[in-house]
Amino acid sequence: MRSARRPALGAMLLALILAAVLIGPAVWSAAPGAMDLGARNAAPDWAHPLGRDQLGRDFLARLLTGGRISLAVAAAAALMGTVIGAAVGAAAGMSRRLDAPLMWLTDIFLCVPLLPLLLIAATLFRAPLAAALGPQMGVFALVTVAIGASSWMGTARILRAEVRSVMQRDFIAAARLAGRRPAGMIAHHVLPNVAASLSVSASLAAASAILTESALSFLGLGFPPDLPTWGRLIFEGTPQLGQYPGRALWPGALITLSAVGIMALGDTLRDLAGPK
């Protein structure tokens, strides 16, 4: 009973945040970029429930828009990391020849100091990508690809172990006898059987992608100032923690709650797939 209730709470939490972020900006029509320099740092009132920031922008609107970007980056990066990780893990699990080198590569990447590398990439490739794809798409692509390319190792390890154990089952031998090609084998026999662990590790990847994006933005090396993300809002809010604690605490709480919600969703998926 207890384990069934707790994860459902997490899923509801996540659904609530998602709904607020997706529908919120449509309902709450204040423009996140509209400045009103006369009302800088205005206290909360009915028109602006969370007050205004140092440039007189409505903070609630910025919070909601920021969530869209943070969650979009997390989803895209997690998708990319999971696809790479699943490919590496499945290849290592199915082929004896590829197993050793791929796992060697995975172990190496687990020791790589990722944040410094991400910081380097974010600093050096920002200008050219912004020139090629536009300032917003450029940074979005940069951050997403960088996080995705550096978060596949966990998935690869888990998937390799799972695929290994699936490959020893009888129905694989039967499929092989029936003349299934490797591609068909993966699609019809292996993937459905590892879907549970894949979704768990995808949710873990999404949770850590939110945190990584926030860390990048927090260090001032993520999205540009006119594009609010939760990490960026904390970065702007931390120096004013004394006067306006909400500026840093609201986005921080939302980041933490989203990550907790996503991880709880992962737990739910695992429980649904195979209770241990």
Add this chain to the structure above:
Amino acid sequence: MRPPFLRRLLMVVSTLLVVSGLVFLLLDLAPGDPMSQLPPSIPEDVRAEMRSALGLDQPAPERYARWLWQMLVVEPAIAADALLDTDLAAGAPRILSWQTRAPVMSLIAQRLPQTLVVVGLAYLLGTFGAIALSIGSAARRGRTLDRAGTGLAAMGHALPPFFTAAVLIYVFAIRLEWLPTTYDTTLAVTGWDSAAVQIRQMILPVAVLSLQTLAQTVRYSRAAMLDALAQDYILTARAKGLGARRVLLGHALRNSWVPVLTVAALGAPQVFAGAIVTEQIFGVNGIGQLLIQSLQAGDLPTVQTVTMLIAVLIVLANLGADVLIARIDPRTAHA
């Protein structure tokens, strides 16, 4: 030499080579030009001279090899010279920061102690805190301590340092005014009073980082402890009349160290990432801050070397964990 040791060594060397290659490639492939910040009025021939002074006119493989050689041979030789009063380096060119023209290693030497103290303390507090919490959890299932452990475990990776730092600063530094909000880097510890100030200003950074480590570790240490308690040898220990304390601390705990150490080692990159963020928030002048500052200034040699150093520290943490695990559980050494 036993084969596992050789395999370990090969792994260490290849990891560091891959990291150094990745760092160098990233910096080399980046389309930016380190000279682009200079005023356009500089004549072309002066510009070319400056490029060759920075070593930029050589082909990439040569620059990579030179950097590796400097880092692996020249800098250790200079360190040995300073320690042992020898003359191994013999005036070989060192890695110089483009920003300050000082050797990168002396910049790092100024910054590393602060980072190592904060990271090391946080590592110890986080890991031992997690162990203590899971012993408490295992001893009294369902009590307050167990609840706290489960709650922290559920938070797991979702306690980002930039959020916990904001909360802790707000509560302890701004509301209660118990602790300073930022780290005073000019403070020199000369007596008991300044030592007390130093300890006070270290509490928040260490707390933020150890909370992160604690939450990540307790997820696994609690499970490992409960797992160990369900084993047959625990039943045997109880059957032969050992007290609850002996069973818990002597038999269950020893076996739950193995997964805890594995997780602690795997978490090393996150701890150093957390250290970069934490140093930035509190203004600790560690290597994380050095990295950010030199990135913003386009000081590539410093960026390369600091990143490599962090990689070396992570690899060392992994190696240390492996050695400890092999001592705790001899089976793993022969596997």
